[in-house]
Amino acid sequence: MEHPFRIADNVRTGTPIMLIKISYRDMEGFGEASMPPRYGEDLNTAKVFLDQLDLSQFHSVSPIDPILSYIDHIQPGNPAIKAALDIALHDLWGKITKRSVHELYGLSNEILQTAKTISIEAPEIMAARVTEAKDFRYLKIKLGTAEDRAIIQAIRKVTDQPLYIDANQGWKNKEEAARLIDWLSTQACLFIEQPMPKNDFDAMEWLKNRSSLPIIGDEGIQRIKDIDNAGLFYHGVNIKLMKSTGIREAFTMLTTAKKKGLHTMIGCMSETSCAIAAGAQLGSLAEFIDLDGNLGVTNDPFIAFPCVQGEIRVDNSPGLGLKKPTWDTVEPYIENS
Incomplete structure (x- = not known):
């Protein structure tokens, strides 16, 4: 990275x-x-x-x-x-x-506005990284520290871009989380992703009903069975191919979540352009896009859909739409055709 x-x-x-x-x-x-x-x-x-x-x-x-x-x-x-x-x-x-994967599923090839993720550093470093990401319409800010307010204050000195907030289960007290969310709602933040530990069901249910911003489940939403009760704890779900076992189940999870009236988001891990291209094929099903996991990779062996000023333009190339991989950047491990 x-x-x-x-x-x-x-x-x-x-x-x-x-x-x-x-x-x-x-x-x-x-x-x-x-x-x-x-x-x-x-x-x-x-x-x-x-x-x-x-x-x-x-x-x-x-x-x-x-x-x-x-x-x-x-x-x-x-x-x-x-x-x-x-x-x-x-x-x-x-x-x-x-046919492209999105065509196989009867989906369109929309222009996707991905957020740019800013991981936790000292507030001034995060503000500098935000400045570098000025071409993105949305920013995803990692929180879950004792300096969460200072981080947002530093960021708000350099940009007014809308923010996705991701606490990665970092908040442990539901009352404190609710007060922080109240303040974040005044800072042009759009939602809070996984604020509480995924197994603290009582706290998550309480916070979901109390929160002044939508709560999006991530670590707490793995596979299709998790969509059944998602509405008890979250206003929306973040679907990732690496959690869902791939495109097929992610498609089912996204369509099921939409039917249940949940907000939908498609996200990623730190990935090469191969998995990002796969996620982008389902982008038209998501309200929120977080497919930037390939942008900070220094040895990405694939070329797929370029991200220009935060926009991912998915075309109708057959399959995933990958260009030929440059295998010289990859350490061989196993070949099983």
Whole structure:
């Protein structure tokens, strides 16, 4: 990463990534597993999972649902490597049919206004990073520190851009959180993402009903089952492919959330342009876009949809819309066609 990435409970300078390729006849589909340490997956767990995989039983990429069901039931958990397989299969399916992934799902290729994430640093450093991101319409500010008010005050000295606030479970007292949200509502903040620990259900339910800004669930929203009761604790949900096991379930989660009247957001981990392109294919289903995880990567092996002044322009290229990867930037780990 170009800069250390610091949130309420950890900091890192890189992220373990596994890129995969699935071959079918003369075509190739590419996928990605991004595995931040806090979620429990790594290169070894991904390899163990892939060693159990046998796609030879399937003779075509379509229909895709039986293949993804088989993958999901190999063993519980492992959403990131499952997402990599899902993404690669969708890329392949699109290339075979000469259709983009969003066209496969009957979606449009809208211009997406992504937020730019500013991770936690000293207030003056965060203000400087905000100035560097002046071309973005929205900024996502990481909070969850003793200096949260000072951070926002420093940022408001240099910009009036609307802010997404992400506490990453960093606030522990619901009354204090409610008072801080009241103040943030006067600072052109649009919503609060995961303010309380995801398992503190009583506090989250109380805060959801008390909050003067919408509450968006992130760590507390992993897969489709979590949408059932999401409305008790959140006004909206942040769907990420690395949590949902990929495009197919993310599509179902977004459409289900919309039917339930929840705000919808599509987000990302620290990812290459491969997974960001996959997320962007579902962008028209989301009210809020946070697909900047490739912008601070120094060794991105893919080129997909450029982000210009905060705008991601998704085209109708077959599959994910990736350009040829530059594999010389990637450390080989496993090849399993």
